[in-house]
Amino acid sequence: MSRFAHSARVTLVHWRLGAQYEVQYRMNFVLQVVESAVRLATGIIAIQLVFGFTTRLGGWSEPELYTVLGVHVLLGGLLSTFVLPNMFSFMYEVREGDLDFALIRPVDSQMFISTRQIGFWSLVDVVVGIVVLGWAFADLADTIGPVDLLLFALGLICGALILYSVWMAFTTTSFWLIDTDEMATIITGLYDAGRWPIRIYPLWLQGALTAVVPLGVAITVPAEALTDRLTPGAMITLLVVTVASIAAARAYWLYGVKNYSGASA
């Protein structure tokens, strides 16, 4: 079996066991529903407040803002389900010096530490995101064609991969920084900046959220696909950033592992 197929197999086992384990905790389910509802309500209220005073925010209409919110919640849900539990586990293990066993499995190390756990109930956010998008879609339906939908799907996949890569790179830094709690708050904060279309931000901030920590572009561009704002330039940028993020994160990870195991670079 190829190495990748083997790693994929292991990933599926991880996910199945993780889901199985968490499904038992109905309190977590209830909590998640409350959490998601509260976050959604806050997001909606913020948008409602803005549109109580204007009809366009930086040119974006209300349903268009909801599109951004929907993508934000959906991708956030995917992040919390598949990525974040693993990242925080790893950072914890680095702090405790418990790292070695994670790195000596006969599986690709990056895949192993990235897929060990699942935050199963965060899938509620994915559902919420889809609902919000569906609702915004109702208002935008006539401006969207099948090509837009396709580009949107592609954009979502790219967005998800970018988010994973950003977090992966950040987690790799804990090899050296050990204590990364503070930086984690920054990344989470930056992700929240993506609740609004980055086009309203000053250029320097847009640039930062596209090229340095591409959290913003990961959310805005898919939203643009659904709101008939997508320029070929933006799509290409997204694709380039996706490929670059994945490659950079992987290279950085391998460098980190090598360095950690004492192999000379």
Added chain:
Amino acid sequence: MNRLLPIYLVEGKAAVQRQAQYRGAAFISVLGFLIEPIVYLIVWRTVAEQAGDINGYGVDEFTSYYIVWTLVRVFNLALAPGAWDWWVRTGRIANDLLHPVNPYHRQLAGMAGAKVVWITLWIPVAVFLTVLFRPQFSPSLLEGTVFFVTAWAGYVIRFNVLWLLGLVSFWTTRAQALIEVIIAMELLLSGRLVPMAIMPQWVQTVSTWMPFKWTFEFPIEVFIGQLTTAEIWQGLGMQLAWIAITGLGIMAVWRNAIRKFTAVGT
């Protein structure tokens, strides 16, 4: 009371030393706190540019508001209810419960000490923000002093509210859901998301009777000089009242919360 003073002093001093040691990480934290207000700032400036003055808030007012927000935020940082989970899970709470002093005092003093360092780290950030966004305010020495008092009072209120929520989490995990809702209410009713003047009238009325506004918006307004002297006195009175109410609440709930904890232990 005289038993507590040395504890506060020594705990505060230790906290300052600790934070000073980790000032790199603390500075990064301070930077992290900036993202939220900058986003709000940009959004509302955009709206104000479009719509003009909003209930007394124009581009300049929003700018001043959210920049002072960053300082008040450092002041009102308190122990998150989530920290209780860590505290119990790691068994550290057992250590603290063995001491003949309510852990409340050590934590309140500790965070206060840490703040001293954080506020110094905030200063370069403030300079940067001022250069970037050019807010318009110039508080007098008196206003600055009053601000100082209201900011610390806001800290105690917020600390107490979050401490109470942390205690409530001992009762049942169902309480966690309640805690989420209350934190969300804080976001909307404290002036953290937007100045209360932007909110509908009924929301403004509700927020006056809740503790949240007195931890966030009130100090900000004192600083940017938006209040009359009468309003400032009233506000200080409200802050005092809320410190008393939350303090009494904690005293009432503490014994029962500990009962709950000691039934199960770590």
Added chain:
Amino acid sequence: MPSVVVEGLTKTFKVPVREEGFLNSLKSLVNRTYRNVEAVKDMSFTLEPGEVVGFLGPNGAGKTTTLKMLSGLLYPSAGHAQVIGFDPSEREAEFLTKVALIMGNRNSLMWDLPVADSLDVRKAIYSIGDADYRSRRERFTEMLDVGDLLTKPVRNLSLGERMKVEILAALLPAPPVLFLDEPTLGLDLSMQKRIRSFVADYAGEEGATILLTSHYMADVTALCERVIVIHRGAKLFDGDLSELSDRFGALKTITVSVTGSLPDVSGYGAVTERTADKAVLAVPRGEVAGVAARLLAELDVLDLSIEDPPIEDVIESTFASGDDQAAAAARVE
């Protein structure tokens, strides 16, 4: 007036039942079942002031649970306790000042700051007077030999050093009652000895009542004259240490390895383990010297060591599983 009175102390925990498999997980989402775990069952004993008593038992026997109930950290399910006249569950400030619980492997000092700073905080928390603080700190620092550690942050200390300063900090208020939970866990031999002698000195000088749990016999033999044995939450034995050795028919283990291959050694003693060139024998205490001499004379011995079996083995072997009748019969009030 006894220091510690324990009567019928019981602690039962409700533990959710968790089973394997996806279907079972789903089932428990809807229908959660629990089972009761009796950590401590009807425990009774009395300690007089100044007694140093060992609390022995294998892992999970209920030792730590009992100590936690006596310190006010756990609320008993039934029964009651009185420690220097206080009910621990009331958690009165005076009680907390006079009782110290030291848990092995637990860190209660401030991690990032020099030890001395944590001691200053303790002084404030326990309202220790300046003179008392200075004299005790100096005395304990010398007794534990931690003088050069006081300026170091706790995180830079080794496990043994951390344990020593934890004990120092805990004893600064000179508590008349001291509970020690596995204080030498994970420490090397010299550190263990140092801590034992310090505790013995403290007990002697302050006349403190000390209850010490361990699953190392050595801790107990060094410090205690009286021993309480606990097994699966229930008290098995309460009496003199010497009686314990006799009653449990103390065995010692001899591990012998030879050059070449090992012949049949069952004639020397009960063989508990065996490989091609090494064997572990269980030998009655009185016969150890004789058997060792014979082994050395009659075999081509490469290495020979004599040890105490761990307390779990002693208890388990004497009260083989299912033999609760014998266990009940052996209980000494």
